[in-house]
Amino acid sequence: MKNRPPAAIEQSIQRAPKRSTSSRATKNSTFHAICIATAAVSVAILIVLLASILIQGVPSLSLGLILNPPDDQASQAGIWPAMWGTIWVCGLCGLMTLPIGVATAILIEEFPPRTRIGQYFHGLIQLNISNLAGVPSIVYGILGLTAFVTMFGLFSDPKNPNASLEFGANTYYQFMSEGDRSIMIPVAGPDAPRPTLVDQMPAYDFEQNPIRINVIEPGDPYPDDESVLAYTIFSDSEGGPVPKTSWYYFRLPFGRGVLAGALTLMLVILPIVIISSQESLRSVPSSLRAGALGLGATPWQVIWHVTLPSAIPGIMTGSILSMSRAIGEAAPLLIISGVVFIRQAPSNLMDDFTVMPLQIFNWAGRPQEDFQDIAGAAIILLLIVLLSFNAVAVLIRQKLQKPLS
């Protein structure tokens, strides 16, 4: 006995217009081909991008590029000060951003609001962070320029726009010795009168090491000893006041210095750190928290001993990725520091600085071919740093992140 459908159904199936499946199959395979082609385009873009930079930059890669300061000659120029600028600015930025960012994420994720006002506050912060993440970085640069560089003009004096509250700056009277060395005599301030030169007075060389000077009267003969001649000076020598800053030099407003740059960069990456920390805190299973709470732990003990240790790999991954964003960020720092020619690594928080992306921007914007070549070489160095950061982040994500539930 065969199981046949009733005749009516069979008839209606036969009467139905025949739809070929082949056209749908063609559509499907065409779309699949388009998909593969499109996906290949993004791989091709990356290959072309990396290849063009390698072709342009590799011939100019040299040790001098890393160790030299920038120069008007492309062959002599290097990124030493820019590299130190990046280390100073991004290091400071990380030190300030990570605690604030993680703390904000903890508040949002681990302290659910209990009151109406608390709910309102939470909603406000959450909305605010997702909107802050979409603010263009150059707008943060403008904010940093106003809030940190000039500090809303609070400390400036219309008569003397460069005036500021300073701490740790010393003024020296600089003379040239007969052995062509600088002799620095400490004085009270930039308006102090020229000090009278005598033997045994406190004096320093240009690197601020104490020295003994030998003062001679006009017409006296030079000393025979070379080492004495190096710091021999006529008592009527001409000189001028120069400011010298120590490593703890601090001023208000911050001016176009390292600290202003780091604070501005903090504004840029803070939302990113918060969002990634929130995600990793959220992925900690709530059974762990419930277990700790059940053992009598206080909310902070739960966070410090249970939640944070489980979320640390995710937080670290997010932090490393946001630091690599900070290292590559140029626009806000361009507003803060401008395109400057700096030959020395920063030595205090208020020193002028440049960073690697800005140095690349400076070189890439020049019309000369050889500057574009060293820009390519500097990009290779920058990309090596960034790719190793990303690799570390991926490694942490894969090795340390164990499933917790």
Added chain:
Amino acid sequence: MSSLVNQQIAVLDKSVQAVFTAPRRSLRGTRARELSIYLLLIACAAFSVFITVAILGVLLKETLTFFQSPDVSLGNFLGSTSWNPRLGGSRSFGIWALISGTTLITVIAMLIALPLGLITAVYLSEFAPRKVRAVLKPVLEILAGIPTVVYGFFALTTITPFLQWIDDGFNIYNAMAAGIAVGILCLPTVCSLSEDALRAVPGSLREAAYGLGGTRFDVAVKVVVPAALSGIISAFLLAAARAIGETMIVSLAAGSRARVTFDPRDDIQTMTGYMVQMATGDVSTFDLAYYSLYAVAFTLFLMTLSLTMVGNVVRKRFREKYE
């Protein structure tokens, strides 16, 4: 054996007794610590709100200073297409000259990033075998991690010569090269946000569509994409906001002539490009051109903020809920 167990029970009993008879530890110190930590966390969280307030306050205050100048009028700012902030000659602050540059770059970038990003996302979530995914995801992550100044360099030294080889009409600085580079920059954003949206569509929808005899194309394009549409639109809006705010690429590759043009071969200036030009040039802090920086920044901030907010609202409010 049993004596050992009894011994252990005795020890346990003693320690339990000790717990219950011990003087109760004061919780005052613990409570104070908990409260102070809580307050510290609130202070950190309030900092982010403070940043927003500071941005709004600074931009509003300095923009008002800008408009209080006798040389500037709101009508000129919003009605003119001539942007000439330099002293002397015909000084004019018509923001449309900069907005048109920004729009041109954004449109070119989106024409590149949207189709490429969306199709790649569909491929990644619906078609790609695991091995392809293992290659494609890192490629997109690397593209997302490359600094913008590198894309600017790429636009200037590779895309522009290529465009000039195709057509002689391309200026050395042109909107097309910058737009293409911004598009490449936005591609990973569009792709990963859209892919998240596509993956969030429950598998039961796909299974039902396959059960009805749909091909992969039918399932992906007629079922999954419409179900994830709110997430995809929000991805587009967020990527557009990113393109509008992009700075280093346009200041390297797009030129510095503010004017209204829709020819992608010309050099143009965007809002961000103007801000870089002002910030890196010698502008006195008290000059009108300096304050124009804030007016432009405020316009830029309003444009990106509204796009981001609409994007977030679309994602949250118009999400299709299936479970």
